[in-house]
Every structure is written in C-alpha cells, then in structure tokens.
Amino acid sequence: MTILRRIIGIVVASGLTLAVGELSYTTVPVGTSDSAMVRLAWRATPARIRHCRTLTPEELARIPAHMRRTEECSETTLPYRLTVRLDSNPPFVLPVHAAGARQDRPMYVFQEWRVLPGPRTIRIRFEREPVPEGATEPLSDTPALLVLDTTTVISARQIALIGYDADSRRLVLQAGRAP
Amino acid sequence: MHLSRHVEAGIRRLLARIDAAVNRLYGWEGNPLYQSGTITAALLLIVTLTGIYLLFFYRLGDPYASIARVTDQWWGGRWIRGLHRYASDAAVVAVLVHATRLYAQGRSWGPRALAWVSGVGLLALVMICGWTGYVMIWDVQGQLLAQEGARLLDRLPIFSEPISRAFVSEKTLPSAFFFLNLFLHVALPIGLGLLLWVHVTRVARPVLLPPKRLAWAITGALTALALIRPVVMEPRADLATMHAQATLDLFYSFWLPAAMALSPDVVWALTLIAWAVPALVPWWARPRAADRPPTSVVDEKHCTGCEQCYLDCPYEAIAMLPLPDEGERMVARVDPSLCVSCGLCTGSCAPMRVGPPARTGRDQLVQIQSFTAAEAPSAETVAIVACRRGAGGITATGVLDGARVHSVECVGNLHTSSIEYLVRSGVQGVLIVSCPPRDCWTREGVTWMEQRLYHEREAELQARVDRRRIRVVHAALGEHAEVRLALASFREELHAIGQTEAEVDVSVQRACDTELTTSGTS
Numbered sequence: 094m095t096i097l098r099r100i101i102g103i104v105v106a107s108g109l110t111l112a113v114g115e116l117s118y119t120t121v122p123v124g125t126s127d128s129a130m131v132r133l134a135w136r137a138t139p140a141r142i143r144h145c146r147t148l149t150p151e152e153l154a155r156i157p158a159h160m161r162r163t164e165e166c167s168e169t170t171l172p173y174r175l176t177v178r179l180d181s182n183p184p185f186v187l188p189v190h191a192a193g194a195r196q197d198r199p200m201y202v203f204q205e206w207r208v209l210p211g212p213r214t215i216r217i218r219f220e221r222e223p224v225p226e227g228a229t230e231p232l233s234d235t236p237a238l239l240v241l242d243t244t245t246v247i248s249a250r251q252i253a254l255i256g257y258d259a260d261s262r263r264l265v266l267q268a269g270r271a272p
Numbered sequence: 273m274h275l276s277r278h279v280e281a282g283i284r285r286l287l288a289r290i291d292a293a294v295n296r297l298y299g300w301e302g303n304p305l306y307q308s309g310t311i312t313a314a315l316l317l318i319v320t321l322t323g324i325y326l327l328f329f330y331r332l333g334d335p336y337a338s339i340a341r342v343t344d345q346w347w348g349g350r351w352i353r354g355l356h357r358y359a360s361d362a363a364v365v366a367v368l369v370h371a372t373r374l375y376a377q378g379r380s381w382g383p384r385a386l387a388w389v390s391g392v393g394l395l396a397l398v399m400i401c402g403w404t405g406y407v408m409i410w411d412v413q414g415q416l417l418a419q420e421g422a423r424l425l426d427r428l429p430i431f432s433e434p435i436s437r438a439f440v441s442e443k444t445l446p447s448a449f450f451f452l453n454l455f456l457h458v459a460l461p462i463g464l465g466l467l468l469w470v471h472v473t474r475v476a477r478p479v480l481l482p483p484k485r486l487a488w489a490i491t492g493a494l495t496a497l498a499l500i501r502p503v504v505m506e507p508r509a510d511l512a513t514m515h516a517q518a519t520l521d522l523f524y525s526f527w528l529p530a531a532m533a534l535s536p537d538v539v540w541a542l543t544l545i546a547w548a549v550p551a552l553v554p555w556w557a558r559p560r561a562a563d564r565p566p567t568s569v570v571d572e573k574h575c576t577g578c579e580q581c582y583l584d585c586p587y588e589a590i591a592m593l594p595l596p597d598e599g600e601r602m603v604a605r606v607d608p609s610l611c612v613s614c615g616l617c618t619g620s621c622a623p624m625r626v627g628p629p630a631r632t633g634r635d636q637l638v639q640i641q642s643f644t645a646a647e648a649p650s651a652e653t654v655a656i657v658a659c660r661r662g663a664g665g666i667t668a669t670g671v672l673d674g675a676r677v678h679s680v681e682c683v684g685n686l687h688t689s690s691i692e693y694l695v696r697s698g699v700q701g702v703l704i705v706s707c708p709p710r711d712c713w714t715r716e717g718v719t720w721m722e723q724r725l726y727h728e729r730e731a732e733l734q735a736r737v738d739r740r741r742i743r744v745v746h747a748a749l750g751e752h753a754e755v756r757l758a759l760a761s762f763r764e765e766l767h768a769i770g771q772t773e774a775e776v777d778v779s780v781q782r783a784c785d786t787e788l789t790t791s792g793t794s
Contacts, residue, residue: 102297110493114501116522117361121529123416126516134440136433192432203434250514254440267441 129247131179131215133204135257135264139170139191140221140233170196171222171231178216179206189219200235202257210249217241217255217264239264276557283376284749288665292750295708300746302486306710308370310482311490313468315363316398317481318491320461322356325349327458332450336410336508343505354498360402361523362494367395375553377661377713382564383474383587383610385554390471392551397464402524404457408450412518413525415439415509418453420531427536441511474610475715476588567611568618571625575603580730581617581626586715590617614714615685619724622731624687633687633731636680640690643678644697653699654763657691659683659717662707664747664755673759675703682707683744684717688724688733691742698773701741701766705755708746718746740769 145166153161170191177185185204192198202219219239224231231237239257241264247253254267287305294303304311329349331338342349371391374380380388403421407414422435438444472478481487506519520528531539558564570581572595581604582590589610592602604626606617617626624633643655654675658667659682666672667679680686683706694702704725709718722744723729733739743765745758 098297105297106489106493110497111501113358113361113365113494114497117357118501118504118519119522120517120519121522122516123518123529123532124514124516128514130514132440134437134444136437198432201433201437203437203440250516252512252514254512256440 124250127210127249128207129210129213129249130252131206131208131213131247131255132252133175133177133202133217133255135202135255137173137200137202137219137235137257137259138233139173139196139200140231140235140237141168141170142224142228142231143168144225144228146227171224171233173200174218174220174222175202175204176216176218176220177204177206178214179208180214188222208247210247210251212244212246213253214244215241215253215255215266219257219264234259234262236262241266274559274563277559280376280378280557283372287373287376288749290750291711291748292754295748295751295754300708300710300748301483302489303708303710304482304486304490305369305373306708307482307486308366308373310479311486312363312366312370313480314482314487314490315359315366316461316464318359318494319356319363322352322359323461325352326356330408330454332447332454335408335450336505339409340505343503350502351495351498354501354503355494357503357521358494358497360398360405361521362490363398364395364402364523367391367398371395371550375557378557378559379612379713381554381558383589383612386474387471388554389551390467392547394464394467394471396547397460397467399524401457401460401464402521404453404460406521406524407453408457409506410450410509411506412509412515413506413520415511416515416518416528416532417525420528424531424536424539427540439511445511474587476586477716565613566628567608567613568606568615568626568628570604570606571623572603572605574623574625576623577602577604578622578730579604580620580622584616584620584716584720586614586616587612612714614717615681616714616717616720618685619687619720620730621687624689624731627685631681631685633689636685636687636690637693640678640693643676644694644699647676654701654703654759654766655694655699656703656705656759657683657686657694658705658755659707661713662711662747662749663705664752665749666705666752666755673756675759682712682714682717683721684712684714684719686721688731691725692734692737695737695741695772699741700772701743701762703759703762704742704744705758706744706746708748711748738772741766741772 143166145164147164148156148162153163172191173189175185175187175189177187179185185206187204189200189202190196191200217240221231221233221235221237235257239262241255243266245253245266256265256267257263258265291303291305294305298304300306326342326349329338329342339353343353344350374384374388374391403417407418407421419436419439422439425431426434426436438446438449472480482490518528520526534542568589570590577592579592579602582592587610589607589612590604591607593605595601595603604617606626613628615628615631618624618628618632618636621627621633624637626632627635647653656666656672656675656677658664658677658679660667660679661682666677670677670679683704686704691702691704704721706718706721707713712718720729724731725733725742725744726739733742743758743762745755747755747758
C-alpha cells in the first residue's frame with residue numbers, strides 16, 4: 094500500500110467520522126417562531142349518579158330468597174360538555190366522558206390550539222350534562238359548571254396553559270413563561 | 273425477472289465499486305464494509321461500557337443537571353459521553369450497511385429469515401434505546417422525543433389517561449417518569465443481548481467482534497471525534513415554550529420534524545410501513561421455488577461417518593445420525609430447512625458423496641474434465657478457478673489474459689480432487705480466485721478452502737500435488753485489475769519454477785473410497 098493511498102485512507106476515514114459528528118448535532122426547524130399555543134389540560138372527578146327501580150313481585154320471586162333486594166341500582170357517571178371559543182372563531186365543542194372501559198375513571202381534558210401571538214380572548218365552559226330523569230342527585234367534587242372568560246397576551250412561542258385547580262374549584266390560566 | 277433480483281443486482285454493482293475502492297485504501301483485511309455486523313456488536317459493546325460509567329452520575333431528581341455535571345468533567349465524563357453518543361450513531365450506520373449488503377447478496381430469505389427478522393428487531397430496539405437515551409438528558413431534543421412519543425402512544429387505545437398530559441408543565445411531570453425511562457434504557461440492552469443470540473443462533477461459529485486492528489481503529493476514530501467535537505449541553509427542556517428549532521441527533525431523531533407536522537394516524541401508518549417492508553424482506557425477496565438452489569444431499573450408502581461435513585457446515589444444517597438397520601453406523605444427514613445450499617460440505621467429503629445436486633465432488637470432477645478437454649492443457653496454460661460472485665467479475669468473460677476461467681459457486685465448494693486433477697493433467701498452474709474471506713457469501717468457504725489446500729483439513733489436497741503451482745488470491749467483484757496483476761505475477765513465478773509434465777492417466781485416489789480413474793490429456 095503506497096503512502097499516498099494511506100494518506101487518502103486516513104482522510105476518507107476522518108471525513109466519515111466527522112460526518113457522523115455533524116449528523117449527530119444538526120439544528121433543524123421543529124416549529125415556527127411566530128406562533129403561540131393555548132393548551133387545556135386538566136383532570137377532574139366526574140359526577141356519579143344512580144338509576145334505581147323497584148323490582149316487581151314476579152321478578153323478586155325468581156331470585157333466590159337470600160339474594161332478594163327490593164331495589165336494583167346501576168351507577169354511572171355524567172359527561173361534561175367542553176365549549177371553547179378563541180377570539181371570534183367558531184366554538185369548539187367536545188363531550189368529555191369519564192375515562193376507562195366502564196367510564197369509572199376520572200375525566201381528562203387535553204386540547205391544544207396554535208394561535209397567533211398577541212392579545213387573545215379565551216372563553217371556556219365546562220358544563221355537566223343534565224341529570225337524567227329518575228336518577229339520583231349527582232355526587233361530585235367537580236362543580237357542575239366551570240367557566241373561564243379572559244383576555245390574555247400570549248407571546249410568540251409561549252404556551253398558555255389552562256388547568257383546573259381542585260382546591261379553588263375553578264379553571265385557572267397559568268400563562269407560560271415568555272422565551 | 274423478480275423485481276427484487278433487479279434491485280439486488282443494482283445494489284451489488286454499486287457495492288462492487290465501493291468495495292474495490294475501499295479495498296484499495298485499506299486492503300480487504302481492513303475493509304469495514306466487510307465487517308459491518310461485527311462492527312455493530314463492537315460499537316454496542318462500547319456503548320454499554322461507556323453507559324455503565326455514565327450511569328453512576330445520573331440523578332433521577334435532576335437529570336439535566338446531573339448530565340451537565342458529567343459533561344463538565346473535562347478529564348473523563350465529557351469524552352466518555354461523546355464516545356457513548358458517537359458509537360451509538362455509528363452503530364446505526366453499521367447496521368444499515370450490514371442489512372444492505374446481506375439483502376444485495378440474497379442472504380435474507382430461507383433459513384436466514386430468522387437472522388434477518390431478528391436483525392430488524394435489533395435495529396428497532398437500538399432505535400428505542402436511543403430514544404430513551406435522549407429523553408434521559410431532558411434537554412430540548414429529549415423533551416420533543418418524549419412529547420412526540422406520548423402523542424403517538426395516546427393514539428393507541430391502551431391508556432385511559434392521555435400520557436401527553438404529563439408533559440404540560442414541570443409540575444405535572446410524574447416523578448416516576450425518569451425512573452421508568454431509565455429502567456427502559458438499561459433493560460432494553462438486555463433484550464438486545466437476547467435478540468443478538470437469536471440473530472446468530474443458526475450460525476455454527478458466529479463472529480461477534482471485528483479484527484483487533486479494525487476495532488481499535490474505529491474506537492480511536494470515535495474517541496478522537498469525542499475529543500475534537502465534544503458533546504455539549506443543549507438548552508434544558510422547557511414545557512411552557514414552543515420550540516422553533518432544535519439540535520437533533522439525526523441518526524435517532526431524523527423522523528421527529530416530519531412526525532411533529534403530521535397527524536398521529538399518518539405517523540403510525542408510515543412507521544408500520546417503514547418497519548414492515550424490511551421485516552418482510554425474507555418473503556418478498558425469496559426467489560420462486562423453481563429458482564431456489566437445491567439443498568445438499570448425502571449419499572448415505574457411501575457416507576463414512578467421518579463427521580467432516582458436519583464440522584464444516586457453517587449453518588449447523590448437518591447432523592450425524594445412526595443409520596436404521598445398520599447398528600451403530602453414523603451417517604451425515606442434511607436438514608433441508610437449515611441448508612442454504614452453500615455447498616461447503618462438498619469440499620469436505622473425501623468420497624465426494626455429499627453436496628447439492630450436480631455440485632458434488634464427482635460432478636465437479638466431470639466439469640473439470642470437460643474444462644480441460646475443451647482446451648488441451650499445455651506447459652503454458654494457467655487455469656483459473658474463480659468464485660462466481662466475486663473474483664473481480666472474471667467469470668463473466670470466461671477468459672482472462674489468455675487464461676481460461678472455470679466458474680464455481682464458491683471456492684469453498686471446490687473439492688481438492690479437482691485441483692489435483694488440473695495440476696496433474698498438465699496445466700502449468702492453477703490460480704484460485706476467491707472473494708475476500710471477510711465477504712464470503714458462504715461465511716467460511718475461503719477459510720476451509722485454504723485449510724484444505726495448505727493445512728491438511730479434510731478433504732485435504734494430496735501431498736503429491738506441487739503446491740507451488742497453486743496460488744490463491746482474494747478479489748472483490750470490482751477488483752478486475754487486481755486479478756490481472758495477480759495472474760501476471762503468478763505466471764512469472766511459474767516461469768521460474770519451470771514446466772510440468774502432464775500425466776497420461778490421471779488417477780485421483782481417495783483412501784476411503786474406490787479409486788476414480790479418469791483419462792487425462794497428454
């Protein structure tokens with residue numbers, strides 16, 4: 094192997110090694126610098142309701158004596174309706190059900206909107222659906238209606254986070270830090 | 273023609289040129305392209321060792337600060353972190369080279385399907401390891417990877433609570449997140465080890481590490497890179513800010529900008545396609561049944577039970593089993609589901625009774641007879657026996673600078689009796705042109721052939737054959753000029769040795785078999 098080939102070999106190997114280093118640190122755009130975001134994220138306990146009915150004598154007769162109960166109840170949770178209006182845009186409406194296959198887990202809200210930086214009017218209603226006829230009064234820590242109506246200035250690349258404060262039982266705007 | 277054959281042939285032509293160029297620079301012994309599989313294993317070893325060091329400094333309570341502290345260790349942590357990162361990057365390159373070569377060489381289907389599919393699984397695990405590794409740092413890239421991963425997982429109907437909700441602010445980030453991520457980053461390499469075992473399980477003698485010189489050269493180059501271009505701490509993750517740009521490791525995060533711009537459904541669909549296509553290569557690249565090479569068969573009646581084919585088989589496709597109704601007599605038996613038709617057993621069978629149909633030692637002898645009969649060997653004749661797939665591509669022309677070329681599937685198939693026949697029938701010399709040993713399509717063909725010629729490995733070349741008249745050279749497909757040079761040099765040496773006398777009746781005798789006498793040319 095000639096010295097020239099050896100030198101070329103070293104140069105090629107060095108070039109490829111440096112290329113690995115370059116590709117390992119490549120700055121790429123992952124978003125735009127002239128937008129901001131409104132993010133809704135919270136967790137809340139749904140309201141539980143019970144539907145009860147009295148069994149007829151015939152139905153009771155079919156049940157073994159030691160298992161007889163005059164009233165049969167089923168428990169479920171009430172969904173909420175989320176309505177969001179950003180500035181003068183058409184409202185965004187989303188039914189929010191309790192999570193889980195049997196809808197017995199807490200409700201979760203997680204929505205994001207890209208917006209232009211500047212003053213933004215945000216109107217949010219998180220409202221419980223009416224109690225169906227015949228159901229018991231709902232049991233819940235979460236109020237039947239949560240409202241947020243605010244105007245805030247959101248800087249470029251800032252995320253305005255809106256959450257639910259379980260202690261004060263209201264929606265709160267946690268403005269993101271300006272970059 | 274099968275579409276895959278066209279693609280394979282195209283890649284092979286490209287690889288032939290690249291191999292030839294790299295061989296000129298580093299020699300075939302130092303060609304990293306021939307060692308892509310073992311280089312990957314060596315790089316993963318480097319990643320594991322450097323990772324163990326880094327693990328001692330990692331703090332779950334404040335991951336970013338702990339990694340920043342390691343990076344500030346100018347005497348150790350900084351370059352070890354760099355080596356950890358760059359070796360991980362190089363491993364991705366090595367895997368892709370490895371997969372491309374094996375696909376182009378048609379070594380992805382049939383009994384090799386397990387190795388191929390497990391290889392795809394290994395790459396997937398490596399990518400996930402890289403993912404968790406960058407999340408550990410908890411800089412902007414780590415944040416984006418975590419958030420994008422959560423967004424994709426949320427699309428699957430398996431979590432009752434959206435995982436993305438965890439990444440809305442530092443307050444909502446569960447303390448268990450970094451522990452879980454660290455656990456995955458440490459546990460996945462164990463899975464890698466297990467899958468690597470599956471990957472090589474069908475190979476009799478897997479080679480897991482590259483030659484020392486090459487291993488040290490690569491380690492040295494990456495260490496130098498870690499020193500010249502030390503790792504730097506990117507800005508800390510900030511969940512309250514949208515990032516306009518980020519510094520990404522494109523080997524692991526190349527997909528991130530595109531994925532962030534697409535819906536999770538599209539990303540999942542593209543991901544599935546991107547992994548399904550390579551994972552299904554063994555099925556769509558498989559030749560039609562009629563085009564598949566036949567597997568080896570053993571003539572059990574004449575099998576001496578010497579075990580040589582069983583020892584030589586690189587794929588453990590041959591077992592020694594007792595012959596029914598013949599007491600304790602053991603014979604070799606080929607498992608067709610494991611045989612890749614490499615034909616190495618052909619060269620190991622002294623009685624010439626094993627091998628793929630039409631490629632046994634006896635068949636080779638007949639072909640060599642026809643070869644010599646076509647042109648009467650003379651004192652000036654040099655016969656070239658060349659590997660069909662490599663050997664500078666000389667088998668395509670049939671003649672090289674006046675020397676006739678006899679093409680074989682692999683020189684490892686070559687029975688030494690054929691060489692003996694050629695020498696004793698009057699050719700001045702036999703030039704055996706093989707692929708470079710590190711790039712042997714049958715894994716050990718070149719090694720076994722050289723041992724049979726020079727180191728008495730069964731079925732060895734008989735002592736009566738003048739070794740000076742045999743020359744073995746290694747050449748990749750694109751090294752045509754190198755073969756010509758080797759031929760010219762061999763001719764000069766043969767000229768110095770002097771002429772040989774042709775035998776009238778060439779008797780190729782095997783101690784363990786009946787004598788095979790054939791008529792030679794004088």
